Amino acid sequence: MDYQELSEEQRNAIEAAVHRHLVQHLREKTDVQNIELMNLADFCRNCLSKWLVAEAKERGVELDYDQAREVIYGMPYAEWKERYQTEATPEQLAAFEARQKSGSET
Numbered sequence: 513m514d515y516q517e518l519s520e521e522q523r524n525a526i527e528a529a530v531h532r533h534l535v536q537h538l539r540e541k542t543d544v545q546n547i548e549l550m551n552l553a554d555f556c557r558n559c560l561s562k563w564l565v566a567e568a569k570e571r572g573v574e575l576d577y578d579q580a581r582e583v584i585y586g587m588p589y590a591e592w593k594e595r596y597q598t599e600a601t602p603e604q605l606a607a608f609e610a611r612q613k614s615g616s617e618t
C-alpha cells in the first residue's frame with residue numbers, strides 16, 4: 513500500500529510515532545546543543561516546544577511554553593540547561609547570527 517493511500521487516521525498514527533521517536537532521540541542526544549541544531553537544520557528543541565504550543569492551541573488545548581518544553585526535553589528546561597547546555601563557541605554564535613541576518617528565522 514502506498515503512503516498516500518493510507519487513511520488519515522493511519523497517517524496521523526505513523527506521524528505521531530515519528531514525532532515521539534524524534535523527541536526521544538533528542539532527549540538522548542544531550543551532547544547536541546540547540547545552537548548546533550539551529551545552525552544546521554534551522555530548528556531546535558525550543559522550536560519543537562513552540563510548535564507544540566501552537567498546535568495544542570489550534571485544537572483548543574491550553575499548553576504553556578514551559579509545559580511544552582518539559583514534554584520535549586523530558587524534564588524542566590532549567591534542569592536540562594543546568595545539566596547539559598554548554599556555552600556557545602564564537603564560531604557557533606557567528607553562524608547563528610549569519611543565519612538570523614539571512615532571514616531564515618524559525
